Amino acid sequence: MKKYIIYIAILAVGLVMGYVFFGTSSESSDSNKTEKAEAKTQMWTCSMHPQIMQPEPGDCPICGMDLIPAESGADGLAVNEIKMTENAMALANIQTTIVGNASGTDENTMLLSGKIMANEEANAVQASYFEGRIEKLNVNFTGEEVRKGQLLATIYAPNLVAAQQELITATSMKASQPALYNAVRNKLKLWKLSESQINQIETSGKVRENFPIYATVSGTVSQKMAEEGDYVKQGQPIVKVSNLSTVWAMFDAYENQISQLKEGQKITVTTNAYPNKEFEATVSFIDPVLNTKSRTVSVRTTLNNKEDILKPGMFVTAKVQMSKGNAAQAKITVPATAVLWTGSRSLVYVKTNPNEPVFEMRKVTLGTKNGxxxxxxxxxxxxEEVVTNGTFTVDAAAQLQGKKSMMNTEGGKTTTGHEGHVGMGNTTKIETSDHIAHNQRLETAAKFQTQLKGIFGAYIVLEDALVKDNAESAKEGANDLLKRISEVDMKLLKDQNAHNHWMQLDKELKEAATSISKTSDIKKQREHFVHLSAHLINAVKTFGINQKVYVEFCPMANNNLGAYWLSKDKEIRNPYFGAEMLDCGSVTGEID
Structure with a gap:
C-alpha cells in the first residue's frame, strides 16, 4: 500500500513540474503570437480627427499632430475597404442581401419577358375593289367579330354603273360579238362581282347603283380604316381583320441569353391574367438583327388561342430550359440592382464585415439574366453579403476616398491622406489627389457637357443657399436642380459606357435633390447635400463641363467623417456649417 502511495506522489510532482516548465512556456508562446497578431493589425489614428486611420505611425495629414495607436475595436480597414456611417446608410437607403445558390427548380431555367401580339400571318385587310363612296358601313367598332361572307359595306361606284350599262349593251350583241360580251363580263369579275350578280344584271336589264362588299375571312376587327360617307379609291383598306385563334408571344432576349435559344425549342409561357395556367409554345422565329439601343433580339412563339383568353397587349413571361453546361455555372444569383456595369467590367460591392458597414468592390463574371x-x-x-440597393452611392464614397471604384480601377490615396494643415480660414492650395488624377474621363458631346454645366450652375445656387443658412432658398434651388437634371438628353451619350454611367448618376442625383426639396430642416438638407456633392463630383470628373472647378473638403462635416463639395473658386465658403464655420475647409483638388 505504501508503494502505491509513493507512485501517486511521484506522478503528482511530475505533473506540477511539467506545468511549471512547459505550461508557462506555452502561454508565453501564445502571448507572443497574440502580441504579434495585434502588432500586425495595429492601426494609428488622430485624437482630434478619428476618421484618420493609417497602418503606420506618423503625423496627422489634417492637423499635423502625432498619430496615436487606435484603441482595440477601432476601425482597421484593408487597402480598398471603405466604411460608412449608420446615418449615411440610412440616408442613402443602402440595403444588402446574402447571396447563394439559385432555388432548386429555377436554377435550370432562364426567364424572358414579353407580350402578346396578333398573329400577322392570320391578319387580313378588307379593301374596296372599286372606286366609290361608302353609303353604308356595317362594322360599328374595333373588336367586333365578323364572319366570312358577312356584308361589310355598301358602296356607290360610278364606274360600276357605266360597266353595267356596257354589259346590258353587250348582251344584245352576244351572238354577233361574243368576244366583246366576254370581255365586259370579265371586267365585272375583276371587281369581285359574282356570277350570280352579273347574271342578275344581264337578266333584269337594270343598272344597280350600290354594290356590297363581303368579308373574305372570319376574325376580329382590329382597325377601322374608313367611315361612312368616305370616298375610297380602288384597293383602299376599309377594315383590318385579325384571326385571334392563334397569337404571337414576342419576347426580348439579351445578348448573353441568345446562346440558349434556337428555333423549334419548347418553352412554357405564363401570364399575369392567368398566373396558375401555363401555355406550351415553340420558338418559331429569332430576329437575325440585334436592336442596338436595347441590346436585345426579338424571339417569337405562336400560341393556340382557341379559348380566346390571350389578348394582344398582355404581358407574358417565358421559362426556357438552360443547357446543362450553363446551368452548372449559374450557381449564385444576385439582384440586377447589385451590379454596376462599365461596359468592360461588372462590379458588385461586398460587405466584408458582417457586423459593421464595411464594403469592398469586387469584379464578377455575369452569366445569363433571368428577369x-x-x-x-x-x-x-x-x-457573401452584397449591396443590392444604393450600390452607386457606395461606389461614389469609394471613389472620393481614393479606393478602387467603378471609374477608378487603380485606387489611390485616401481622402485622409491629403497634405497640408486644414483649419479655420486655411485655403492653402493642395495638388490634385491621386484619386482625381486616376478617374477615367469619358468622351462626350459638347452639348451634353453644356447641359451638365447647367446642372452645376443650379448646384452652386443651392450651395449658396446652404452657405447663407437659408433652408427655403435651398428647397427652391433643389427643385431647379431637379428640373435641370430632367432636361438632360441622354441620346447625346453615344458610348454605352458613358450612357450607363450617367443613368446611374441621374438616379442618385435626383434622389438626393428630391430629399433636399422636401424638407425645411437645414440640418437634413446638409446631410443630403453630402451625397448630392459626391455624385456631382463624380459626374464632373467623368464627363467634364469645360470649366475649371475646385473640389473642397471639410473634415468636421458629416459627423467628423468629412465631406466634399464643388466650388467655382478657391475661396472657402462652407455649405455644411454656414455662418457657424464659414471658412473651415481646404481645396483638395482641381478639375479642368
Whole structure:
C-alpha cells in the first residue's frame, strides 16, 4: 500500500513540474503570437480627427499632430475597404442581401419577358375593289367579330354603273360579238362581282347603283380604316381583320441569353391574367438583327388561342430550359440592382464585415439574366453579403476616398491622406489627389457637357443657399436642380459606357435633390447635400463641363467623417456649417 502511495506522489510532482516548465512556456508562446497578431493589425489614428486611420505611425495629414495607436475595436480597414456611417446608410437607403445558390427548380431555367401580339400571318385587310363612296358601313367598332361572307359595306361606284350599262349593251350583241360580251363580263369579275350578280344584271336589264362588299375571312376587327360617307379609291383598306385563334408571344432576349435559344425549342409561357395556367409554345422565329439601343433580339412563339383568353397587349413571361453546361455555372444569383456595369467590367460591392458597414468592390463574371436576377459565374462565394440597393452611392464614397471604384480601377490615396494643415480660414492650395488624377474621363458631346454645366450652375445656387443658412432658398434651388437634371438628353451619350454611367448618376442625383426639396430642416438638407456633392463630383470628373472647378473638403462635416463639395473658386465658403464655420475647409483638388 505504501508503494502505491509513493507512485501517486511521484506522478503528482511530475505533473506540477511539467506545468511549471512547459505550461508557462506555452502561454508565453501564445502571448507572443497574440502580441504579434495585434502588432500586425495595429492601426494609428488622430485624437482630434478619428476618421484618420493609417497602418503606420506618423503625423496627422489634417492637423499635423502625432498619430496615436487606435484603441482595440477601432476601425482597421484593408487597402480598398471603405466604411460608412449608420446615418449615411440610412440616408442613402443602402440595403444588402446574402447571396447563394439559385432555388432548386429555377436554377435550370432562364426567364424572358414579353407580350402578346396578333398573329400577322392570320391578319387580313378588307379593301374596296372599286372606286366609290361608302353609303353604308356595317362594322360599328374595333373588336367586333365578323364572319366570312358577312356584308361589310355598301358602296356607290360610278364606274360600276357605266360597266353595267356596257354589259346590258353587250348582251344584245352576244351572238354577233361574243368576244366583246366576254370581255365586259370579265371586267365585272375583276371587281369581285359574282356570277350570280352579273347574271342578275344581264337578266333584269337594270343598272344597280350600290354594290356590297363581303368579308373574305372570319376574325376580329382590329382597325377601322374608313367611315361612312368616305370616298375610297380602288384597293383602299376599309377594315383590318385579325384571326385571334392563334397569337404571337414576342419576347426580348439579351445578348448573353441568345446562346440558349434556337428555333423549334419548347418553352412554357405564363401570364399575369392567368398566373396558375401555363401555355406550351415553340420558338418559331429569332430576329437575325440585334436592336442596338436595347441590346436585345426579338424571339417569337405562336400560341393556340382557341379559348380566346390571350389578348394582344398582355404581358407574358417565358421559362426556357438552360443547357446543362450553363446551368452548372449559374450557381449564385444576385439582384440586377447589385451590379454596376462599365461596359468592360461588372462590379458588385461586398460587405466584408458582417457586423459593421464595411464594403469592398469586387469584379464578377455575369452569366445569363433571368428577369431581375443575374447568374454569377465567378467572383462571389456562397453566403457573401452584397449591396443590392444604393450600390452607386457606395461606389461614389469609394471613389472620393481614393479606393478602387467603378471609374477608378487603380485606387489611390485616401481622402485622409491629403497634405497640408486644414483649419479655420486655411485655403492653402493642395495638388490634385491621386484619386482625381486616376478617374477615367469619358468622351462626350459638347452639348451634353453644356447641359451638365447647367446642372452645376443650379448646384452652386443651392450651395449658396446652404452657405447663407437659408433652408427655403435651398428647397427652391433643389427643385431647379431637379428640373435641370430632367432636361438632360441622354441620346447625346453615344458610348454605352458613358450612357450607363450617367443613368446611374441621374438616379442618385435626383434622389438626393428630391430629399433636399422636401424638407425645411437645414440640418437634413446638409446631410443630403453630402451625397448630392459626391455624385456631382463624380459626374464632373467623368464627363467634364469645360470649366475649371475646385473640389473642397471639410473634415468636421458629416459627423467628423468629412465631406466634399464643388466650388467655382478657391475661396472657402462652407455649405455644411454656414455662418457657424464659414471658412473651415481646404481645396483638395482641381478639375479642368
Amino acid at each position: 431581375d436576377v443575374y447568374n454569377i459565374v465567378d467572383g462571389l462565394r456562397n453566403g
